[in-house]
Amino acid sequence: MRQDDVAADLLDHFSEDGFLFPDYNGFCFANVPDTILSLFDAPTRRTLPNDVFTGIKTDADHVVVVLVDGFGYEQWTRDQHKYDFLDTLAKQGTVTPLTSTYPSETAAAITTVSTGTQPVEHGLLGWFQYYEELAQVLLTLPFSTLDGDYVPENFDGLDGRFLFSSPEQTVYERARDAGVSPHVVMPERISRSEHSKLAMAGASVSGYGDLAHMGRLIRKTLQSADGSSYTYAYIPHVDAVSHQHGTESPEYEKMVSKVTGHIQRELVERVAPAVAENTLLVVTADHGHLDTDPETNVALDTIDGLSDHLKRGPDGEPIPAVGSGRNLQFHVRDGHVEALRDLLEAELDVKTFDREEYTARGLFGDREPSAHFEAHAPDLVAVPRDKLVWYNDGELDQIGSHGGLSPEEMLCPFAVCRLASLQ
Structure with missing residues (x-):
């Protein structure tokens, strides 16, 4: 069952002039981690509405969360019929749309899924972020300077x-404290x-080295578990090919087919039936993609x-925009916020937020900001x-x-099914 009515409701209640804002208090990706913990009766802060489990028996000893980076809900609904795994999962399970966090970026959302905190709490706000302590813009997840120098080796x-x-x-x-064995399966190149x-x-x-290896690792983890287990698997491949070729290209279709095919063959078809009967499978994404024209x-x-209008670093040079090309964050000279806003809105079709505005509407989250967030938060945000x-x-x-905040970027799937129902 696919809950398209939830998507319509989110668009109705959280859209403004075509921009879709996060539903932090309800159907939001930020609430996925605590929702998983709640299945093991662990203490939680905020979970997804129970609607995401409509028709699903959740009393399983094992939960597997497969996160397909960049595979948004609109992509799922458009392409579901092309891929047997997605089609079966939607028919045997429940697929519910969630809003992403803001920004709808991997660096922010992937940090959220493992820490259980919102961007306003963990303070990692984009692929590019300015760190005043180093007077440099860093590539956050690679943890490198713009020149490619690895920070721990140079500072x-x-x-x-x-x-x-x-x-x-x-x-x-x-x-672990709730008596659950936690596992992460992710590409070898970023695992350390x-x-x-x-x-x-x-x-x-x-x-893992390749997608077949990933599927085998998940299966091995499940079948060797002694007691309850939670396995989180991260797949960046669809996101990477979407950036390069877009979501309507042959390359994209080939990659989605490859990802879903390996999950089907290596996990669904080959896991022991007794294990599958006691396993809940969740397939989700951190964000979707908006195809743009180079x-x-x-x-x-x-x-x-x-x-x-930009603030200067110690070298007297302006601090460039950070975040990303769909999540523009500016550190602005004192007294120049309105002038920069006027310039951006005159030159571009963007929605802008000064610090007071994005704080008031909880753009980065509706919880107490951390000191890390306060130290790195921008003075002005512009969303094309x-x-x-x-x-x-x-x-x-x-x-x-x-x-950014387009529905294509902001809506992501939360699909859940008993693994045995897919066999």
Whole structure:
């Protein structure tokens, strides 16, 4: 069953002039971690509405969450019929749309899914973020400078705690304290990153080389579990091909077929029936994609006078926009916020928020801001309606984009089913 009525309701209640805002208090990706913990009777802060489990028996010892980065709800509804795994999952289980966090970016949302905290709490607000302590813009998840230098190797004493504010316990540590064995299955190349080490603390982390290997690792984890288990598997492949080729390309279709096919063959078909009977499978995503046109995407470099309004670093140079091309965040000179806003709105089709406005409407979350968030929060946010707006450094060649507030980016699926029902 696919709950398209929930999507209609979210669009009705949380849209404004075509921009869709997060439903932090209800159907929001930020509430997925505590929802999973609630299945094991662990203490929680806020869970998804019970509607997401309509028609599903949730009394399972094992829960597997497969996160397909960038595979939004609108992509699911458009393409479900093309892929047997998705079609069967929708018919045998329940698929509910959620809103993403803001920003609808991997760096923010993936930090949320492992820490159980909103962006306003963990403070990791985009792929690019300015760190005043280093007077540099960093690529957050790679934890590198714009020149490609790995931060821990070039700045003594800095580790993942510099990137974001981690809670007292990660989701995996909370699961462990509830008597549940936590596991993470993720690409080998990022499994030992500083971000992963901090965000995945408490979990047994296994790195995979290819998608078949991923499926085998999930299956092995399930079948060797002694007692209750929670397994989180992260798949970045659809997001990567969407950026390069868009979500309506042959390359995209081939990749979705490959991802869903490996889940079907390596997990669904080959896991022991007795294990499948006692396993709940969740397939979700952190955000969707909006296809943009590289020919009409806009270079910030071409907006005359933009740098005049930007705050300066110690070297006297303006601090460039951070976040991403769909989630523009500006650190602004004192007294220049309104002037910059006027300039951006005159040159671009964007929705803007100063700090007071985005705080009042809980754009980054509706909880108490952390000190890390306060230290790195922008003075002005600009969200383009339907274009990618960034510096002319190669990013503008992307087709699939995300980070903003379009329904395509903001709606993501939460599909749940007993694994045995798929066999």
